[in-house]
Amino acid sequence: MSDATGDDVILRLEGVTKVYSGTVAVKQADFEVRRGAINVLVGENGAGKSTLMKIIAGVESPTAGRILLDGEEVSFANPAEAAKRGIGMVFQELNLFGNLSVAENIFAARELARGGVWIDHRLQERRAAQFLERLETGIAPRTPVEDLRIGQQQLVEIAKAVAQDARILIMDEPTSALSAVEVEVLFRVIADLKARGVAIVYISHRLEELIRIGDFITVLRDGRVTGRERMADVDIAWIVRQMIGSAAKEFTKAEGQSIGEEAFRAEDICLPRVTGGYEVDHVSLSVRKGEILGVYGLMGAGRSEFFDCVMGRRPHASGRIFIDGAPVRETDVTGRIARGLALIPEDRQREGLVSILSVGANLTLASLRKFVTGFHISDRQEKTAIARAIRDLSIKVANPALEVTSLSGGNQQKVVIGKALMTEPKVLLMDEPSRGIDIGAKADVFLIMRKLAAQGLGIIFVTSDLGEVMALCDRIAVMSNGRVTALVDRAEASEELLVTASALGHGPAKPSLVESLQ
Amino acid sequence: MTAAQETLARRAAGSGSVALNLMKLRTFIALFAVLIFFSIAAPNFLSAANLILMSKHVALNAFLAMGMTFVIVTGGIDLSVGSIVGLCGMVAGGLILNGLDLLIGYTVYFNVVEIVAITLGVGVAIGAINGLLITKLNVAPFIATLGTLYVARGLALLSSDGATFPNLVGKAELGTTGYGVLGGGQWLGLPLAIWILIAVALGAAYVARFTPLGRHIFAVGGNERAAGLSGVRVARVKLFVYMFSGFCAAIVGLIVSSELMAAHPATGESFELNAIAAAVLGGTSMSGGRGTIGGTIVGAFVIGILSDGLVMMGVSSFWQMVIKGCVIIIAVVVDQAQRRLQQRVALRQMARMG
Numbered sequence: 001m002s003d004a005t006g007d008d009v010i011l012r013l014e015g016v017t018k019v020y021s022g023t024v025a026v027k028q029a030d031f032e033v034r035r036g037a038i039n040v041l042v043g044e045n046g047a048g049k050s051t052l053m054k055i056i057a058g059v060e061s062p063t064a065g066r067i068l069l070d071g072e073e074v075s076f077a078n079p080a081e082a083a084k085r086g087i088g089m090v091f092q093e094l095n096l097f098g099n100l101s102v103a104e105n106i107f108a109a110r111e112l113a114r115g116g117v118w119i120d121h122r123l124q125e126r127r128a129a130q131f132l133e134r135l136e137t138g139i140a141p142r143t144p145v146e147d148l149r150i151g152q153q154q155l156v157e158i159a160k161a162v163a164q165d166a167r168i169l170i171m172d173e174p175t176s177a178l179s180a181v182e183v184e185v186l187f188r189v190i191a192d193l194k195a196r197g198v199a200i201v202y203i204s205h206r207l208e209e210l211i212r213i214g215d216f217i218t219v220l221r222d223g224r225v226t227g228r229e230r231m232a233d234v235d236i237a238w239i240v241r242q243m244i245g246s247a248a249k250e251f252t253k254a255e256g257q258s259i260g261e262e263a264f265r266a267e268d269i270c271l272p273r274v275t276g277g278y279e280v281d282h283v284s285l286s287v288r289k290g291e292i293l294g295v296y297g298l299m300g301a302g303r304s305e306f307f308d309c310v311m312g313r314r315p316h317a318s319g320r321i322f323i324d325g326a327p328v329r330e331t332d333v334t335g336r337i338a339r340g341l342a343l344i345p346e347d348r349q350r351e352g353l354v355s356i357l358s359v360g361a362n363l364t365l366a367s368l369r370k371f372v373t374g375f376h377i378s379d380r381q382e383k384t385a386i387a388r389a390i391r392d393l394s395i396k397v398a399n400p401a402l403e404v405t406s407l408s409g410g411n412q413q414k415v416v417i418g419k420a421l422m423t424e425p426k427v428l429l430m431d432e433p434s435r436g437i438d439i440g441a442k443a444d445v446f447l448i449m450r451k452l453a454a455q456g457l458g459i460i461f462v463t464s465d466l467g468e469v470m471a472l473c474d475r476i477a478v479m480s481n482g483r484v485t486a487l488v489d490r491a492e493a494s495e496e497l498l499v500t501a502s503a504l505g506h507g508p509a510k511p512s513l514v515e516s517l518q
Numbered sequence: 519m520t521a522a523q524e525t526l527a528r529r530a531a532g533s534g535s536v537a538l539n540l541m542k543l544r545t546f547i548a549l550f551a552v553l554i555f556f557s558i559a560a561p562n563f564l565s566a567a568n569l570i571l572m573s574k575h576v577a578l579n580a581f582l583a584m585g586m587t588f589v590i591v592t593g594g595i596d597l598s599v600g601s602i603v604g605l606c607g608m609v610a611g612g613l614i615l616n617g618l619d620l621l622i623g624y625t626v627y628f629n630v631v632e633i634v635a636i637t638l639g640v641g642v643a644i645g646a647i648n649g650l651l652i653t654k655l656n657v658a659p660f661i662a663t664l665g666t667l668y669v670a671r672g673l674a675l676l677s678s679d680g681a682t683f684p685n686l687v688g689k690a691e692l693g694t695t696g697y698g699v700l701g702g703g704q705w706l707g708l709p710l711a712i713w714i715l716i717a718v719a720l721g722a723a724y725v726a727r728f729t730p731l732g733r734h735i736f737a738v739g740g741n742e743r744a745a746g747l748s749g750v751r752v753a754r755v756k757l758f759v760y761m762f763s764g765f766c767a768a769i770v771g772l773i774v775s776s777e778l779m780a781a782h783p784a785t786g787e788s789f790e791l792n793a794i795a796a797a798v799l800g801g802t803s804m805s806g807g808r809g810t811i812g813g814t815i816v817g818a819f820v821i822g823i824l825s826d827g828l829v830m831m832g833v834s835s836f837w838q839m840v841i842k843g844c845v846i847i848i849a850v851v852v853d854q855a856q857r858r859l860q861q862r863v864a865l866r867q868m869a870r871m872g
Contacts, residue, residue, distance in 0.1 A: 311747070313746075313747070332751070333746060333747060333749055334749040334750070334751050337748075337749040338749070343747060345744075345747055350741075350743055350744070351743045351744050351747050352744055352747075353741065353744055354736075354737045354740035354741040354744050354745060354807075355740060355741060356736075356740040356741075356807040356808065357736065357737060357740055357807075361733065361736075361737075365733070365737055365744075365745070365748045365750070366748035366749050366750075368730040368733055368734075369730065372729075372730055375728075375729045375730070375731070376728050376729065377728050377729060377730060377733070379728075419748060423749070
């Protein structure tokens with residue numbers, strides 16, 4: 001039955017439709033999953049990929065259509081039933097218990113218990129350690145998950161799915177928070193699973209990744225399947241055509257724009273680590289008006305922590321910051337926003353948006369003061385400003401009074417950006433702004449960044465994507481282990497140089513991995 | 519209401535989602551239900567005298583429930599309001615009867631206006647202590663306010679050794695007469711307490727809807743981290759809601775002692791639970807972020823009318839407790855059902871539109 005060509009279909013979706021409040025997420029979709037192959041699913045944000053996968057994993061039930069597993073029609077009431085039939089899923093939104101340890105998370109709801117009652121913690125930890133070892137994470141199984149960075153949490157999520165011994169393993173953007181090195185490790189694990197006959201469904205926005213590892217590709221657009229091919233028969237241009245429908249929006253190239261005087265300077269920013277040493281180790285950076293400064297590095301290099309220090313979120317941080325040459329003495333977030341700093345946080349759900357408020361209320365949350373006379377918020381002024389932001393950023397929303405969670409990821413990200421821009425910042429700090437959003441929205445975000453820079457904003461842009469950092473930035477800083485290990489103009493930058501610099505000070509194990517990358 | 523909302527609303531009405539609209543108005547429906555029921559079942563229920571008496575009872579709980587609503591919307595809880603009621607009554611009573619002994623042989627007497635101001639100040643100060651414990655020392659709201667519940671009650675009992683301050687008529691030569699106006703006075707046929715309630719409720723509803731502070735309260739309750747990162751001074755917002763809760767409790771303390779012309783240190787025991795019940799009945803979500811002042815007031819009226827009406831019918835107070843508990847539980851169950859139904863109706867509309 002199972003053969004290496006992976007032509008046999010283990011799971012088939014026929015005419016599946018799913019309707020949510022606010023959107024028809026999937027319309028009449030057919031989808032096939034083949035054994036021992038990597039089945040790639042791709043599409044813009046809001047195209048319905050995640051929904052389709054949630055249907056397969058039993059998280060959602062389809063409004064119409066049927067699911068055939070091994071040729072037999074099935075319906076899953078909940079994820080546990082799907083798991084029983086051998087379907088595992090790595091979610092895009094992390095589904096981990098922050099208060100529990102890594103091992104407890106990996107075996108959540110499937111605890112290894114003696115006699116079905118007493119949890120064998122030691123056995124769980126030993127097994128967890130094996131899985132973590134295979135993913136080369138270096139995470140101790142007893143660590144509470146909330147102490148891990150997002151990238152590490154993602155690895156735990158993957159370990160959890162791998163531990164389920166699934167026949168069908170769905171991975172929804174597993175690499176979105178991973179560094180290049182971690183991605184390589186993940187690909188090795190995937191190849192291993194594939195060789196053992198596991199059917200893998202792989203969702204990602206990184207097209208190069210898909211071309212590299214995929215066997216079959218299905219493209220979704222606006223909830224409909226627009227293309228199904230063998231990966232060998234297609235190229236990036238084809239994928240993009242199917243996804244967007246028309247010519248691809250290219251990453252914007254820098255136009256000849258003037259770079260002004262210094263907008264922002266950070267001197268000697270230090271953030272001590274609880275366990276000794278520094279999370280941010282004497283970092284000094286500056287950005288000029290109209291300049292985009294890229295900060296490249298691996299997860300845990302201290303980039304987000306540096307932003308935290310600059311925004312005044314870490315009371316223990318030391319160092320000086322200057323805006324337009326004048327020292328910033330305000331120590332809290334509110335004061336620093338008032339001085340012209342704004343942060344687009346890495347974690348949209350946890351730090352970017354208030355999910356129960358409307359799109360409009362989220363947009364104006366940071367800049368309410370502008371619409372206030374006395375203490376009265378002028379409804380008219382606020383609405384005008386909201387309408388303008390929605391138009392300027394081309395946020396796709398029927399009505400700004402809708403809850404912000406009704407938007408797709410890319411549009412939610414634009415709301416977060418809009419909120420920051422409405423404070424009229426001089427310096428914009430963007431932490432992985434393209435994480436987990438589709439190509440179309442990404443291109444929009446990059447276009448916005450270019451436009452803002454042209455208007456004289458200084459932008460500091462943290463990313464783990466080499467392509468982005470090379471395409472967008474005027475200057476590139478590399479951070480590793482809390483320190484700035486390289487600072488170069490784009491003209492002098494090479495991918496090799498950036499990767500090498502990003503691994504400095506990370507111990508002896510890493511350089512070999514870096515070599516294997518090149 | 520924008521055009522899009524209107525079309526949505528019309529479509530909702532057209533698609534026969536009557537059940538949903540009924541559920542949305544459930545607190546009002548409950549209010550009319552209890553009104554109609556008791557006007558039939560209890561003699562004299564609809565007499566003007568009874569309605570005014572009842573609304574005075576309701577007003578006390580409504581004050582506390584308003585303060586509680588803001589606190590719950592930020593994701594907290596204030597258990598100390600009942601004790602603040604008791605303590606503030608004792609402060610006012612003590613100042614009228616005995617003045618403030620400066621311990622150097624002099625005693626200062628304040629006039630009534632000053633006494634009211636000082637009492638309100640005491641309520642706000644205890645609220646501020648709650649807020650500081652929660653924001654600066656990171657004590658969980660439940661624990662912090664449980665602590666102040668005991669401390670304030672203990673102080674109230676200590677202030678008179680457990681005795682009542684009786685007969686608060688005051689002395690004309692000290693300017694302390696007229697304290698009874700607050701609880702017994704009327705204007706345009708309505709008790710003064712009701713007018714105060716209307717004023718405070720309008721103020722609170724305005725703050726919630728039209729001021730940055732109001733928006734910040736909801737933002738903090740919805741996502742504290744995102745609010746903080748947007749420049750909302752989270753600690754200040756929390757401090758405010760607890761101070762406002764203390765302020766509301768102080769008003770109740772004043773009204774109760776003025777009405778009785780006496781201050782008893784045990785006044786207000788278990789008031790906090792009634793306040794929480796009214797807020798929840800009015801649609802405030804215990805997980806924070808959702809709630810309205812209007813809903814809370816209606817909730818307070820439902821609870822108040824229910825207990826007064828049952829008394830008039832001669833139902834035993836033991837049964838009253840059982841009934842009140844059931845009403846609260848049903849309210850929350852209906853609330854959940856409404857959210858689910860709302861989602862389903864919206865889904866069906868989407869499906870029809872394609």
